[in-house]
Amino acid sequence: MQQYLINDIYRATEGEGVFIGRSQVFVRFQGCAVGCINCDSMDTWSFEIEPTSIESIFEKVLEESYQGKINWISITGGDPLHPKHVPSVVALSKFLKEKGFKLNIEAAGTRVVDEVFENLDYISFDLKTPSTGVQTRLALIEKLAQNYDGKFQLKAVIADRKDFDYTLGAYRKLEESLGPVDFPWVLTPCFEPSEEFPMQRFIDIQEWNQLEGGPFRVIGQQHKWIYGADKKSV
Template sequence: MKQLPIHESFFTWQGEGVHMGRSAFFIRTFGCPVKCPWCDSAGTWHPDYIPKDIERQSPIELAEMSVKHNPDCVVITGGEPAIHDLTSLTTALHERGLKVHLETSGAFPLQGDFDWVTVSPKWQKMPLEENLRRADEIKIIVESDNSIDRWNQAIHKFITTTHVWLHPEWSQRDDPSILRSITEWAKAHGSPFRPGYQLHKLYHADLLDSRSRSNVPLGGNQKLGF
């Protein structure tokens, strides 16, 4: 059974989207070719921030770690998890009765059986139509005051009854123009658009598990070497 490169795995709760507040075991894979300039998990790909102790782990090992915590769901994220074949991992998790959620940019074909798919599209590598159609929820990162309008134009035909979250890019979470654009869009358009937030960061929830790493936020700063 093929092993996967894992940046970190830890027990916390889901801080975003429809499943916010539910207990979750997170498996963060290593590697990402998308390389967003504001990435908040730069340790998964950025040469200046990659940890020295990245390990390859088997799907069975990861599934056994997950089931010990009896989580509401297991969230596979990254980096960009879809660059890996996740079939064996999702099978191992399902065999143990666990729900499997995926968080992806949607830019690569999905390999595995997922109970919930969150697509967060990125301009650096556009999502595949098949993944936008498959998405149970879409998470738009609002990095400028015209981000929502641009994404709405780009993927409008895929926005039907799917939940569409509008998240301020974390380094700009206090920017009045960003927050106002989200508020005004939600008021003007209503469902399926909903203002979102990374609530777990306010609680520092992930860091309560010692296996969680302090992820490096680039915050759009090109001087950081991106």
């Protein structure tokens, strides 16, 4: 029987990316080996948690979604695409789709997993920037653009000018390999745990983007503005 390592299941309003403001139920998997330096969910890294069943997950999803009135589910983590999670995510995705839910996944930017992605309605994929200490291979983004056109957004956390320049360089390289970049590419100004609202960082990133002609969408993390940078499950 499939076992699921789940950190939390909760109802919230999407706080970042192109679907900011949309009501969703988040299913957060426990366990991640990516190791971003500026991660705001380090409590999800360990794989040591009591597993649960798909029946328990669905019961909680129904409760949090007001019996399906909220029909978008976001599968997040942790890293739901870690090989330990993939069989569970595939099974859960198929199950929830059969129940009529629409599915988004928060992908860490380290792998493209076709057996997961083909069951989803949308993919939110990270481009890891230098401040994270992790790197995303551009070949993965090329594969997304070729195989999942219209079905994904790219998100990059920007802490400083180095992150912005790196992301702009990636954009230019993808223009060379793919032609015009026509998928949504979001810059998320970094908002560190325990940090006050970094207004100047937001202003700087908007100005840098404008000076380059606005190739990106600059979208902050709304939930952190409302609840603060440390509040979980919101």
